[in-house]
Amino acid sequence: MFNLKNPVDLEFGAGTLNLLANKVSHLGKKALLVTGRSSAKTSGAQDRVIRLLTDSMIDVVIFDQVTPNPLASTVTAGARLTIESSCDFVIGLGGGSAIDAAKAIAVMAVNPGVITDYQPGGPLSLIIPQQALPIVAITTTAGTGTEINRYFVITNDTTHEKPGFGYACSYPTVSIVDPELMLSLPTASTLDTGVDVLFHAMESFVSKGATRFSDMLAEQAMDLVLDNIQKAAGNGQNLEARTQMAWANTLAGWAIDLAGTVGIHSLAHPISGHFNATHAKSLAAVGPAYFDYNQTANIPKYAQLAEILGLHDHDFELSDDDKAARVGQLLHHILKVLGMPLSILDLGVSEADLDRLVTDTLATMRGGLDNNIKPLNADDLKAIYQHAMHYHPVEHHCDCHE
């Protein structure tokens, strides 16, 4: 028994940005355009979007103040500008940061207080915003999947907590996924965003909320990432690889909308919030330790995951128990090849920080923990962080002669 609703009107494929004015003309006559500080300008995407809109008599107000790990104060400033300039809808142009900020701005333009009031423990945390201005997502990266789901992540300037939000009103009304916009994405960002996609797919696959439909999305997304991430990173102009990564991103973003993430995103967000590490690097640094800790939670599912991640041919004869035990090791190997950090020490975390990280995980990222098949208490979380400081893949011996 499961639900399949998704309200996003999404255009996918090379050249779809040209449909923009047509797709948004019913949303109003004035748009707030939310971007980061430079990449949308240098790539020319910002100018293209402005031209497409103004040629169709839609006024554009630019808000280009979004930083990586977007801040609550930025959302407040954007919402104020939206109100003062009477914008009818909000466009996020960029990666997850710009689009997540656009979602939060669209919500806060028509709801009381500031976004942090709605985070767990905040004064309005029990209130579910019921409306937002229409949101348009134009994604220039293949990561986060925010163009197809309700979620957005905003960092609290004061506490450095990094809670995720998601409401029925925060789905994009229209999304444009045009892989041509991703051709200029630098190698490091290509790898970071692609690793985020891999984690969305892997986490939804082993979540309590997984269904046969979300599994179908996740399996396809994992295959596409594993086949294409190095091609896209190695040659950014490879439109075919960019298209496959973009599709993997949309599939995995939908998978987490349906099935949710699990403990890895929960453990990673506080690291990004406190140490300003990228989202993907935080995920990579805790991922293998997490899978080692949880591999007995659903043996058949973890065994299947090991096969997707690339067991050797001779390992297909193993028992499901043994396959499941290899997931952390296989992921560690993939992340090593991609040059991801393999320890949270690499991100600046020390033993003295762990209690604070555990407290933050429990306070702000409870949803992912509740979605974990195996219950995770504070001691479990600390044990995973400790393992993630000095991760050693479990040694598996075989009698093969490769």
Ligand SMILES: [Fe+2]
């Ligand atoms: Fe993510």
